[in-house]
Amino acid sequence: MNQSKYQIIADEIRSKILSGEFPADTTIPPELTLQKDYQVSRHTIRQAIALLVNEGFLRKEKGSGTYVDVKYKQEGIMRTNHKTIGVVTTYMSDYIFPSIIRGIEKNLSEKGYSLLLASTNNDYQQERECIEKMISQGVQGLIVEPTKSNQYNPNLALYVNLKEQGIPLVMINAVYEEISAPFICVDDTQSGFLATELLIKNNHKNLMLITKIDDLQGKYRMKGFIKACEMYGLQFAPDDILTYTTETRRQVVKEMLKHLEKNSDITGIICYNDQIASSLADHLTKAGYKIPEDISIVGNDNSALSKMGSIKLTTLNHPKEQLGSDAADWIVQTIEEGREQENILYEPTLVERDSVKKL
Numbered sequence: 001m002n003q004s005k006y007q008i009i010a011d012e013i014r015s016k017i018l019s020g021e022f023p024a025d026t027t028i029p030p031e032l033t034l035q036k037d038y039q040v041s042r043h044t045i046r047q048a049i050a051l052l053v054n055e056g057f058l059r060k061e062k063g064s065g066t067y068v069d070v071k072y073k074q075e076g077i078m079r080t081n082h083k084t085i086g087v088v089t090t091y092m093s094d095y096i097f098p099s100i101i102r103g104i105e106k107n108l109s110e111k112g113y114s115l116l117l118a119s120t121n122n123d124y125q126q127e128r129e130c131i132e133k134m135i136s137q138g139v140q141g142l143i144v145e146p147t148k149s150n151q152y153n154p155n156l157a158l159y160v161n162l163k164e165q166g167i168p169l170v171m172i173n174a175v176y177e178e179i180s181a182p183f184i185c186v187d188d189t190q191s192g193f194l195a196t197e198l199l200i201k202n203n204h205k206n207l208m209l210i211t212k213i214d215d216l217q218g219k220y221r222m223k224g225f226i227k228a229c230e231m232y233g234l235q236f237a238p239d240d241i242l243t244y245t246t247e248t249r250r251q252v253v254k255e256m257l258k259h260l261e262k263n264s265d266i267t268g269i270i271c272y273n274d275q276i277a278s279s280l281a282d283h284l285t286k287a288g289y290k291i292p293e294d295i296s297i298v299g300n301d302n303s304a305l306s307k308m309g310s311i312k313l314t315t316l317n318h319p320k321e322q323l324g325s326d327a328a329d330w331i332v333q334t335i336e337e338g339r340e341q342e343n344i345l346y347e348p349t350l351v352e353r354d355s356v357k358k359l
Contacts (some may be wrong), residue, residue, distance in 0.1 A: 004335075005046070005050040006338045007047050007338070009034070009038055009045065013058075013059055022068050024068050026068055027066060028068065029066075031045050033152075034048075043166065053066075053165070054140070057069055072188065078288055085113045085140060085328070085331055086130075086139035086143070087116065087142075088118050088130045088143070088144045089119050089120070090120055090122045092146060095301075095305075096320045099321045100323055102319070103321035103328070104327055106325065106328075107324070107328035107332075108332070113328075113332060114298070118133070124148070127153075128158060131144070131155070139166035141331040141332075142169045143328075143331055144329075145172050146174045148246065150214055150219045153178075156178055168335055170327055170330050170334070170341075171183045172327050177216070182343055184323055184330060184343070185344070186217075186344050186345075187220075189227065191300055191348040192209075192228070193226045193228045194224070194348060194350055195316060196229065197231075197232070198298060199268035199298065202359060203359040204268035204359060205267075207236060208242065208256070208259070208268070208269045209225045209240065210242045210256060211244075218272050221300065230348055252276065254270070254283075256285055268297075269298070271298065273299060273301050274301050274305040277299030277306070285311075292356055294353065296356040297313065297355045298316075300356075301320075303318075303320075312354045314352050314356045316348045
């Protein structure tokens with residue numbers, strides 16, 4: 001496999017360290033000098049330096065420079081490059097995440113890379129700890145699902161720093177809008193639009209949306225809901241959109257049932273995902289409602305939950321394993337070619353089953 005420019009430069013600097021041309025505990029030439037010597041961009045030089053920092057040959061000291069790490073002269077050995085990719089998801093073992101991880105792991109394994117996996121439980125502090133630990137262990141790149149992507153994240157500076165270090169990063173399912181980061185996502189605005197449009201085309205005029213408001217997917221799916229209502233001239237009231245967060249997810253279905261008791265005209269409900277849709281369907285059935293005769297429900301993500309239970313849910317497709325595989329391809333190509341790949345935005349499609357009735 002052809003080496004990228006930054007890998008070639010890193011090899012030469014590493015060789016100079018091991019030969020003693022760059023003595024232990026001294027600074028290497030400044031980035032500008034290396035740029036001129038190798039006739040490459042500053043980004044390429046930073047990638048080469050970041051690789052050697054991860055391997056332990058160099059250390060960066062703010063305001064002072066980049067030093068040869070003394071321990072390599074003491075030990076007289078070179079650390080093995082394990083070709084490891086860090087994967088950080090919000091959750092690990094439930095819902096659609098195992099399928100995404102399976103796609104990542106399978107593809108990385110085929111390309112000779114190993115996977116270092118961690119989950120944040122949608123918590124900022126855990127996110128920071130996961131990423132810092134992975135960087136300290138020398139991962140060559142990161143695949144990250146953002147934490148509470150629709151809120152201000154105190155870790156944004158950490159992500160900017162990763163870019164400055166030349167550590168490749170791609171975000172999946174969402175992206176922090178405040179920073180310029182590559183992403184692989186589903187078009188969630190279109191998902192919300194298609195779900196709403198389906199109910200409207202089945203003559204439903206009194207709709208509700210349940211959406212998660214601390215993640216960007218929920219914001220975009222709400223945008224799609226509003227877009228469809230506007231396009232088809234459908235009126236909705238402020239309380240026809242019910243929102244929840246990571247912390248209030250378990251209460252939102254009970255809130256919906258209370259709302260239905262007050263507003264018996266509702267005939268169609270668009271849910272943030274299949275997890276909420278499945279739970280809602282169970283609670284509605286226990287409360288005496290018939291689905292879809294009394295209320296139609298549309299989920300999202302085409303998860304295993306959409307096919308379980310007595311009512312098979314109409315939903316939107318999410319390319320779970322494909323997304324994982326594409327993320328693995330993206331990060332490996334970026335590492336080996338020394339340049340970022342293109343963003344990927346999947347177009348959602350409807351998966352029609354039994355939970356929607358034509359009025």
